[in-house]
Amino acid sequence: MADFDAIVVGSGCAGPVAAHELATRGKSVLVIERGNFAGAKNVSGGRLYTHALREVFPNFRDDAPLERRVVRERISMLEPEAGLTIEFSDEQMRDESQDSYTVLRAQFDPWLVSQAEAAGAEYIHGIAVESLIKDGNRVTGVSAGGDEISADVVILCDGVNSLLAEQAVGTPRPSRSSVAVGIKQVIELDEHVINERFTCSSDEGAAWLFMGDATHGHVGGGFLYTNKNSISLGLVVTVADMVEADTTIAQLLEDFRQHPVIAPVIAGGAVVEHSGHLVAEGGYNALPTLIGDGVMLAGESAMMCLNAGYTVRGMDLAIAAGMHAGRSAATALDNGDTSSKGLGSYVKALEDSFVIKDMKTLRRFPDFMEHTPRMFSTYPELACSLARQMFLVDGTPMKPVRKKAWPLLKDVGLFNLLKDARKGVKAL
Ligand SMILES: Cc1cc2nc3c(=O)[nH]c(=O)nc-3n(C[C@H](O)[C@H](O)[C@H](O)COP(=O)(O)OP(=O)(O)OC[C@H]3O[C@@H](n4cnc5c(N)ncnc54)[C@H](O)[C@@H]3O)c2cc1C
The missing domain is CATH 3.50.50.60 (FAD/NAD(P)-binding domain)
Known part of the structure; x- marks a missing residue:
């Protein structure tokens, strides 16, 4: 027995x-x-x-x-000195049948x-x-x-x-492209400071994902989650990409912390936990x-x-x-x-x-990520450039948005854009 x-x-x-x-x-x-x-x-x-x-x-x-119920969803596309952020909030995020917590x-x-x-x-x-x-x-x-x-x-x-x-x-042991390396810091901050910075109450908070300069264009992204008295901040980059990179994941995180979109959010915080871990990224085909x-x-x-x-x-x-x-x-x-x-x-x-x-x-998504590097560099840059053209005013006569957008789109190549969009839609 x-x-x-x-x-x-x-x-x-x-x-x-x-x-x-x-x-x-x-x-x-x-x-x-x-x-x-x-x-x-x-x-x-x-x-x-x-x-x-x-x-x-x-x-x-x-x-x-x-920690906190997530009631605010943000996704940012970053350039070294700029960020374009989409924010979503919905009363349904408070519905117990579909809510999420940090x-x-x-x-x-x-x-x-x-x-x-x-x-x-x-x-x-x-x-x-x-x-x-x-x-x-x-x-x-x-x-x-x-x-x-x-x-x-x-x-x-x-x-x-x-x-x-x-x-x-x-x-078999996982391949380099089916796992990513994650790095994370827990940064302690006063509860009320978090409430003010994220315009939320003490029990509620935000989930925030980043692409582009968060990883300096490497395949992966950044994340930020609000806890009661702390913020979880980190990055995930595929092992295949990190092995070829001329930097380390620790340096990427240091640079991410200094980014003008991130620095004010974590200002005054103290790192109380630092960790690293692999994460499975291969999806259905790696089961x-x-x-x-x-x-x-x-x-x-x-x-x-x-x-x-x-x-x-x-x-x-x-x-x-x-x-x-x-x-x-x-x-x-x-x-x-x-x-x-x-x-x-x-x-x-x-x-x-x-x-x-x-x-x-989502079985096609890991392949889409791996083979569409423009998602992590060109497109975030394009989005920020377009936003810059729209929101900065210096007194010179303005051009219609389509005329501002066209040279940027031409740089990427309309064909590449359509091809990637089609692949992305199919992958999701
Ligand atoms: C940076 C990062 C960010 C992530 N973000 C999210 C997120 O926001 N939301 C989400 O849902 N998921 C997220 N994930 C994924 C999530 O953490 C994992 O999918 C989840 O933890 C998997 O649970 P598990 O029980 O399978 O494995 P784990 O939680 O990893 O637990 C495995 C356990 O097994 C133990 N163990 C291992 N080997 C042995 C051994 N030989 N003998 C005894 N014990 C052993 C380990 O110590 C560990 O306690 C993230 C992962 C990372 C790395």
């Missing part, structure tokens, strides 16, 4: 949810997390869409450590753990799973901290760049096999993350995948069949859910 019904590797967003679902169904489950506490090593820009969380924890609003993982992840523990899951922190134990093709347990622990099913929730997925189902005999993959260990340019989503996907993995594993345990066939309901549940459906819808 195995030591546990199930072992969950990793306690980010997917792991505790999978463990919670198993424990509430009466299964013995052990979660092994390499960090000294949950969230110690985890990074998100910081915006969580609540729909998946609500399905598992309907009363999460009572005590989950949420979160800080060092607080949010321990809360998820407390829910799993309250349901009966057992936890070990500070120990990494070094390898999987296999009997032929079947995963029968894990090797961690010099011990071998057996289980009928092992759920890998160990995040992007999983070292165990290859052993589990033969997933690996999700199950094997005695093993399942959930969250970013299976590259589940969605970058649509205007939103970044990994946490809600991981929570939903953890939920389906936990529920399907419990059913397979009840049926006495945790082979790949017995765990098959997990794949079906994911395919029927937003996780796979949304990834499929």
Whole structure:
């Protein structure tokens, strides 16, 4: 008999949810997390869409450590000394069926753990799973901290760049273009200063994405999220592009902090946290096999993350995948069949859910980003130049907007513009 019904590797967003679902169904489950506490090593820009969380924890609003509800959406195209910003706000952002909150993982992840523990899951922190134990093709347990622990099913929730997925189902290591490197600072600022700078109340705030000079034209973008007493500021750039770059991601962030659009927003703030992490960018085409005999993959260990340019989503996907993995594993345990066939309901549940459906819808987007460098340099510059022509007045006789726009459009090439627009529309 195995030591546990199930072992969950990793306690980010997917792991505790999978463990919670198993424990509430009466299964013995052990979660092994390499960090000294949950969230110690985890990074998100910081915006969580609540729909998946609500399905598992309907009363999460009572005590989950949420920072601010996002009620203001901004996207900026940056030139070195200029920025053109689109802002969107909508009363529907306050609708509980579709709202989103900023979160800080060092607080949010321990809360998820407390829910799993309250349901009966057992936890070990500070120990990494070094390898999987296999009997032929079947995963029968894990090797961690010099011990071998057996289980009928092992759920890998160990995040992007999983070292165990290859052993589990033969997933090759991610390619340079299917992962990006993220860097982030949490900058402490007085709550009222944030309220004033973002014209919002204490419980509400903004999500702000940047393209163009935020990354000096490299494939990726910048982000800024308002927390209660801090701002999360960072960048994400594909590894393929960063390897070729003549600068470092740390220098890019330093330059981003000095940008005239950013500097006044973070002025007077103190950096209280600095972190870096990979993020899956390959989309649907990078999804690996999700199950094997005695093993399942959930969250970013299976590259589940969605970058649509205007939103970044990994946490809600991981929570939903953890939920389906936990529920399907419990059913397979009840049926006495945790082979790949017995765990098959997990794949079906994911395919029927937003996780796979949304990834499929955006399957062309990663390729569009990688092969349309003008998105990250030429177009933000074009937008700012056009705005400059429209909004600066020096007393010389003005030209109609079409005459101002034409030389700029000619520089880009109308054909390139139409081709990229067509590709972009198809990708989204
Ligand atoms: C810069 C950045 C910005 C982002 N912004 C957003 C955003 O705004 N909104 C959003 O929804 N998503 C965002 N994401 C993506 C999001 O953070 C991830 O998709 C999400 O955290 C994935 O959850 P997960 O549970 O699969 O993995 P993780 O949260 O990464 O958790 C994996 C866990 O496994 C542990 N682990 C790993 N290996 C082992 C091992 N061998 N043994 C034991 N434990 C192990 C790790 O320590 C970690 O705790 C962002 C990511 C980055 C890097």
